[in-house]
Amino acid sequence: MKVTARPVPDPSLTGPPVTERLDGLLLRRLAARMGFAPLRYALGRSTFAAPAGPPVATLRFRDRRALFGLLLDPEVHFGDAYADGRIEIEGDLVAAVEAAYRALESAGRPSLLAWLGTWRRHSLPRARTNVHRHYDLGNDFYALWLDRQLLYTCAYFESPEMSLDEAQVAKMDHVCRKLGLRPGETVVEAGCGWGALALHMARGYGVRVRAYNLSQEQLAWARERARREGLDGRVEFAEGDYRTIRDRCDVFVSVGMLEHVGRRSYGELGRVIARSLDRNRGRGLLHFIGRDRPRPLNAWIRRRIFPGAYAPALTEVGQRVLEPVGLSVVDVENLREHYALTLRHWRQRYERAAAEGRVGFDERFRRTWQLYLAGSEAAFRTGSLQLFQVVFAPGGSGAAPWTRRGLYSEDMGLSWNALKS
Amino acid sequence: MKVTARPVPDPSLTGPPVTERLDGLLLRRLAARMGFAPLRYALGRSTFAAPAGPPVATLRFRDRRALFGLLLDPEVHFGDAYADGRIEIEGDLVAAVEAAYRALESAGRPSLLAWLGTWRRHSLPRARTNVHRHYDLGNDFYALWLDRQLLYTCAYFESPEMSLDEAQVAKMDHVCRKLGLRPGETVVEAGCGWGALALHMARGYGVRVRAYNLSQEQLAWARERARREGLDGRVEFAEGDYRTIRDRCDVFVSVGMLEHVGRRSYGELGRVIARSLDRNRGRGLLHFIGRDRPRPLNAWIRRRIFPGAYAPALTEVGQRVLEPVGLSVVDVENLREHYALTLRHWRQRYERAAAEGRVGFDERFRRTWQLYLAGSEAAFRTGSLQLFQVVFAPGGSGAAPWTRRGLYSEDMGLSWNALKS
Numbered sequence: 001m002k003v004t005a006r007p008v009p010d011p012s013l014t015g016p017p018v019t020e021r022l023d024g025l026l027l028r029r030l031a032a033r034m035g036f037a038p039l040r041y042a043l044g045r046s047t048f049a050a051p052a053g054p055p056v057a058t059l060r061f062r063d064r065r066a067l068f069g070l071l072l073d074p075e076v077h078f079g080d081a082y083a084d085g086r087i088e089i090e091g092d093l094v095a096a097v098e099a100a101y102r103a104l105e106s107a108g109r110p111s112l113l114a115w116l117g118t119w120r121r122h123s124l125p126r127a128r129t130n131v132h133r134h135y136d137l138g139n140d141f142y143a144l145w146l147d148r149q150l151l152y153t154c155a156y157f158e159s160p161e162m163s164l165d166e167a168q169v170a171k172m173d174h175v176c177r178k179l180g181l182r183p184g185e186t187v188v189e190a191g192c193g194w195g196a197l198a199l200h201m202a203r204g205y206g207v208r209v210r211a212y213n214l215s216q217e218q219l220a221w222a223r224e225r226a227r228r229e230g231l232d233g234r235v236e237f238a239e240g241d242y243r244t245i246r247d248r249c250d251v252f253v254s255v256g257m258l259e260h261v262g263r264r265s266y267g268e269l270g271r272v273i274a275r276s277l278d279r280n281r282g283r284g285l286l287h288f289i290g291r292d293r294p295r296p297l298n299a300w301i302r303r304r305i306f307p308g309a310y311a312p313a314l315t316e317v318g319q320r321v322l323e324p325v326g327l328s329v330v331d332v333e334n335l336r337e338h339y340a341l342t343l344r345h346w347r348q349r350y351e352r353a354a355a356e357g358r359v360g361f362d363e364r365f366r367r368t369w370q371l372y373l374a375g376s377e378a379a380f381r382t383g384s385l386q387l388f389q390v391v392f393a394p395g396g397s398g399a400a401p402w403t404r405r406g407l408y409s410e411d412m413g414l415s416w417n418a419l420k421s
Numbered sequence: 422m423k424v425t426a427r428p429v430p431d432p433s434l435t436g437p438p439v440t441e442r443l444d445g446l447l448l449r450r451l452a453a454r455m456g457f458a459p460l461r462y463a464l465g466r467s468t469f470a471a472p473a474g475p476p477v478a479t480l481r482f483r484d485r486r487a488l489f490g491l492l493l494d495p496e497v498h499f500g501d502a503y504a505d506g507r508i509e510i511e512g513d514l515v516a517a518v519e520a521a522y523r524a525l526e527s528a529g530r531p532s533l534l535a536w537l538g539t540w541r542r543h544s545l546p547r548a549r550t551n552v553h554r555h556y557d558l559g560n561d562f563y564a565l566w567l568d569r570q571l572l573y574t575c576a577y578f579e580s581p582e583m584s585l586d587e588a589q590v591a592k593m594d595h596v597c598r599k600l601g602l603r604p605g606e607t608v609v610e611a612g613c614g615w616g617a618l619a620l621h622m623a624r625g626y627g628v629r630v631r632a633y634n635l636s637q638e639q640l641a642w643a644r645e646r647a648r649r650e651g652l653d654g655r656v657e658f659a660e661g662d663y664r665t666i667r668d669r670c671d672v673f674v675s676v677g678m679l680e681h682v683g684r685r686s687y688g689e690l691g692r693v694i695a696r697s698l699d700r701n702r703g704r705g706l707l708h709f710i711g712r713d714r715p716r717p718l719n720a721w722i723r724r725r726i727f728p729g730a731y732a733p734a735l736t737e738v739g740q741r742v743l744e745p746v747g748l749s750v751v752d753v754e755n756l757r758e759h760y761a762l763t764l765r766h767w768r769q770r771y772e773r774a775a776a777e778g779r780v781g782f783d784e785r786f787r788r789t790w791q792l793y794l795a796g797s798e799a800a801f802r803t804g805s806l807q808l809f810q811v812v813f814a815p816g817g818s819g820a821a822p823w824t825r826r827g828l829y830s831e832d833m834g835l836s837w838n839a840l841k842s
Contacts, residue, residue, distance in 0.1 A: 157823075159823070160823070292744065292747060292748070292750075293744040293745075293747075314735075314736075315735075315736040315739035315744065318734070318736035319736045322713075323713065323736065324714075326713060327713070329713075329735055329753060329807075330755050331753065331754060331755065332752065334749065334750060334751050334752065334821065336749075336821075337819075337823065383816045383817025384817070386749065386750075396523070396804025400758070402580070403577075404754065404828075404829070407829075408828075408830065409829065
């Protein structure tokens with residue numbers, strides 16, 4: 001038996017070692033999986049830049065496991081690996097996610113499993129759990145990065161220079177004007193958050209509001225604020241979701257709740273709205289994150305951030321919520337870019353709080369939320385997500401405004417009915 | 422065999438003769454068929470008033486045949502019997518049709534046959550015939566009752582007191598502002614009627630327009646007007662429908678054409694729009710008669726007035742035209758009551774012309790058009806029909822305005838992009 005010593009390879013002749021070359025191939029494979037978004041990928045000394053123009057950022061993998069995860073399912077594993085610090089973004093986080101979104105949207109198709117997930121039943125206990133997981137993280141946490149009044153929905157920037165606080169007030173007025181609130185009318189709000197809109201309506205428009213919510217923490221905060229401002233006689237905060245609504249009212253409003261209703265329950269929501277609204281005077285508004293066409297929400301967001309959430313296409317809301325109960329669409333506005341800007345404000349405040357050590361929780365949580373805010377901004381910027389405000393009224397009723405001019409003039413009262421023949 | 426003389430009935434004991442009692446029963450049956458709309462029905466000396474409150478008008482039948490026709494199929498036979506003078510309306514024609522619409526809408530369900538009809542193929546020759554039958558009745562006929570510029574679509578009344586001429590100009594400006602036209606841009610218009618909008622855009626907004634139409638009479642008129650106004654260098658009127666469009670453009674606009682496209686061809690229309698529009702700067706507007714939910718058009722209208730026409734629900738336009746080609750909804754406005762008012766203007770002018778013997782054609786034609794105009798007004802007033810303006814843009818593009826304020830301010834340029842971050 002002869003033992004031969006293996007020759008020592010001369011690096012100048014053989015190039016990088018096998019593992020490095022393998023990593024390079026894997027990075028190249030990943031770049032393809034990511035639709036050749038303009039990104040650079042790096043693992044150890046191996047790098048690969050997609051040939052799509054200058055890369056907007058570099059994704060640096062801390063280990064091969066993170067890389068394998070992404071190859072398997074980029075939508076889910078990118079988020080988790082980022083949260084765990086196994087991926088770092090060198091460059092602009094939003095720009096990086098934006099590039100990835102653009103590429104993935106046009107490449108991938110949602111799996112059947114993802115579709116099935118959107119058809120899950122949202123029982124009241126499940127709805128309660130879903131809400132609790134996200135909204136009961138503590139009012140202090142949200143106060144760190146939301147506006148002064150804690151509105152956790154898209155703001156309305158009359159111009160992009162407006163502050164976030166101003167833009168959230170402008171949003172509430174925009175909604176109230178779209179609804180043409182008149183003193184003495186009754187309003188039902190489904191999903192009221194920390195109660196800012198309900199209180200704003202009662203204070204500024206002289207209406208009586210019953211506002212529903214499933215989050216205990218938010219309700220306690222809202223009730224306390226109503227008492228402090230002496231509005232508890234005109235605004236009632238009730239525990240329950242839309243299914244528990246038995247009121248008759250002039251106006252039905254829901255801002256940022258539809259995303260949590262679940263597609264399977266849209267018909268029920270429609271029936272609740274229709275039976276609540278006065279047949280002649282009634283009108284309503286749904287404000288929700290939507291899509292240009294039906295598609296499940298990003299898998300990581302559904303898993304880590306908003307369990308059970310779904311952003312519907314306008315046509316789904318039409319077909320399942322409004323049409324079956326004879327509600328007529330009066331006005332639709334798409335505020336997509338306003339949500340991108342809202343999210344930029346939130347993220348800047350969040351990052352500042354994180355840098356100053358005020359966020360609390362652990363590093364994994366902090367990075368999860370950082371990515372969620374950046375990713376959402378990217379989704380609205382690229383058009384992967386939309387923000388729709390839909391005004392509706394019972395078909396054939398005379399409740400719609402003659403024109404929308406009143407939304408944009410000082411003398412807003414004019415728009416509703418006053419001008420009618 | 423015994424022959425007994427029949428006793429002569431004493432009218433004071435037996436009531437009206439058999440035929441009269443039979444007519445009474447038939448009228449009662451018809452009232453039920455019409456969903457007990459608040460109408461009175463009369464044939465000879467028999468009458469029946471629906472127990473729905475004071476009748477708004479009386480339908481007087483000239484013979485039993487007209488009554489049988491209505492019992493069989495009120496939607497079709499009412500129109501024909503009215504045109505033939507076998508039914509007279511005593512009272513307000515619009516109010517009578519309005520009452521009937523309200524009742525029939527909630528009672529009846531469209532037949533399978535009616536649904537099948539909406540799925541008919543609209544080949545180019547058939548489209549040409551359909552267009553010819555309605556729009557080539559002679560420019561003189563339309564000039565009798567349309568506005569000065571011959572716009573045969575819903576006007577936009579900034580206030581209900583506006584004249585029809587003003588409101589049609591306001592409509593064109595409303596459309597141009599929604600589209601944010603900028604000097605030097607290129608516009609494609611599908612279905613341009615007598616060309617008023619195309620010329621208005623070129624004259625007032627400095628754009629170049631190519632406008633398509635299938636009606637020879639309208640094209641000749643439009644070309645002549647362009648020459649007369651020295652706009653023939655900037656507006657080209659082309660013979661053809663949307664399928665022949667091969668242009669690339671910044672803006673796609675279509676006012677009152679979708680109703681004639683046929684549901685089966687919506688996908689093709691979407692593909693034409695998507696391939697025409699610039700991916701980044703492009704945007705478009707569809708202005709059309711629609712519905713709160715899918716439903717075939719009134720059978721008589723389809724048979725006698727608009728062969729092959731269909732008024733889609735918003736969701737049908739979303740699902741078949743926009744979603745498959747990735748177009749994103751930016752803005753929807755429902756101008757239902759503006760169309761009711763437009764139709765009232767048209768009908769008043771038409772009635773005046775008819776009374777003065779200027780309409781021409783025969784009595785049947787004149788009554789057909791009278792009913793069509795009155796019935797359409799009623800349909801918009803009751804909410805059986807809607808008028809939607811839908812603004813859209815390629816998904817994720819930056820072409821949408823920051824807010825809609827510019828639509829309602831003097832300095833309209835501000836709304837488009839100037840305010841963007």
